[in-house]
Amino acid sequence: MVTGGTTTTITDRVLTVSHLVKKFGDVTAVNDVSFEIRPGETFGLLGPNGAGKTTIISMVAGLFPPDGGSVDVAGTAMSPSSIQAKRNIGLVPQELAIYPDLSARENLHFFGRLQGLRGKEREARVTVVLDLLGLSDRAKEQTKKFSGGMKRRLNIGIGLLHRPHLLILDEPTVGVDPQSRNSILDAVHRLSAAGTAVLYTTHYMEEAQRLCDRIAILDQGSVQAEGSSDELITLTGGADRIDLEGTGDMAAAAQAIRGILGVKRISPMGTSGLTLTVSDGPRILASIVTGAATAGMHVTSVQVSRPDLESVFLHLTGKALRD
Ligand SMILES: Nc1ncnc2c1ncn2[C@@H]1O[C@H](COP(=O)(O)OP(=O)(O)OP(=O)(O)O)[C@@H](O)[C@H]1O
DSSP: OEETTEEOOGGGOSEEEEEEEEEETTEEEEEEEEEEEOTTOEEEEEOOTTSSHHHHHHHHTTSSOOSEEEEEETTEEOOTTOHHHHHTEEEEOSSOOOOTTSBHHHHHHHHHHHTTOOHHHHHHHHHHHHHHTTOGGGTTSBGGGSOHHHHHHHHHHHHHTTOOSEEEEESTTTTOOHHHHHHHHHHHHHHHHTTOEEEEEESOHHHHHHHOSEEEEEETTEEEEEEOHHHHHHTTTTOEEEEEEEEEOHHHHHHHHHTSTTEEEEEEOTTSEEEEEESSHHHHHHHHHHHHHHTTEEEEEEEEEOOOHHHHHHHHHSSOTTO
C-alpha cells in the first residue's frame, strides 16, 4: 500500500477503527469512535460501566455490524461474515467458555483443534500458552477445581492459541484474585513485548496506567481524550485530587468549600463524600476540612492524590470513574 509517496505495509496498523457508531433504540452506545493499534502496542479503552467498551470490542471482533464506520484488522475489513479478519483476532470475552470436566491441557487441545491447529504444532502451542499464563503446574487438573482467576487465565489462553495479530481482552481482571491478576497483567506484558497488539478494556485506572501504551478515555459512547498515560495526565494542568469521605450535609459542605482559593471543581463521590480538584492540595487541605466540618459535614477520611487517570476522567467528564 502506498500513501502520499511513502510505502507502508499492513503491519504498520494491526487495527484501524474509523468513526464507529452503534445505536440500541434511543441509546447511542458508541458515538463516532476512531483509534488505531500498532504491532506490540497495548491500547486501553478506559471508562465506567455502560461507557460502550463491550459494544466497541464486539464490533471490532465482528460479532455484529456497526450502524456507521468501519473496522480493519491487519489489512482486512471486519464484518460478521469475514472469516479472514476473524482469524487475525483472539477475543477473550468476560464470560468463561471452558469445559469443567476437562483439564486445562485438554481444554486447550479441544479449542486448538477447533481453531485448526494440528499435531506437534498444537502440542507446542498448548505448552507455550500454559507456561505464559502460569498454569503449567496445574495443567492436568479438571478445571472445575480451579479458582475463578485460574479459569479466567485459561480463557485467555484459549484466545491466544492460534497466535492472533490482535488480542482483545474485555475486563479480564474483574473479580479475580491478586495472584491471577498479576499473572494476567504479566502475560499481557510479555505478549506485547513479543509483538502482539492488545486491545484492553477496563474500568481500573491503575491497570490502564500500568499496562497500556495508549489509552482512550471513554464516556457515554464517545472518546473524551486519547494518549499515553503521561500525556493524558497533563490535561489536568497538574491539579491534585482530594477525596473527602464522611456523612452529614454534603451540599452545605460543597458550598462552603467552593469559596476556598485553589478549589477548581467539586463532584459528589457517590453519597459518601466529595471529590475535589484543587491546585496545591497539601497547602489548602486544612482549610477544606475545616470548611466542610463547619458547614455540617462529619469528615471520616481524607486523601490527597497527585494527578492520575482518575483525575483526568474527573477533569474531562465532571464524574468519578468509580461511581
Ligand atoms: N443489546 C443491547 N440492547 C440495548 N442496549 C444495550 C445493549 N448492549 C449495550 N447496551 C447499552 O449500550 C451502552 C453501552 O454498553 P456497554 O456494555 O458497551 O458498556 P461497557 O462500557 O462495556 O460497560 P460494562 O463494563 O458494564 O460492560 C449502555 O447504555 C448499555 O445499556
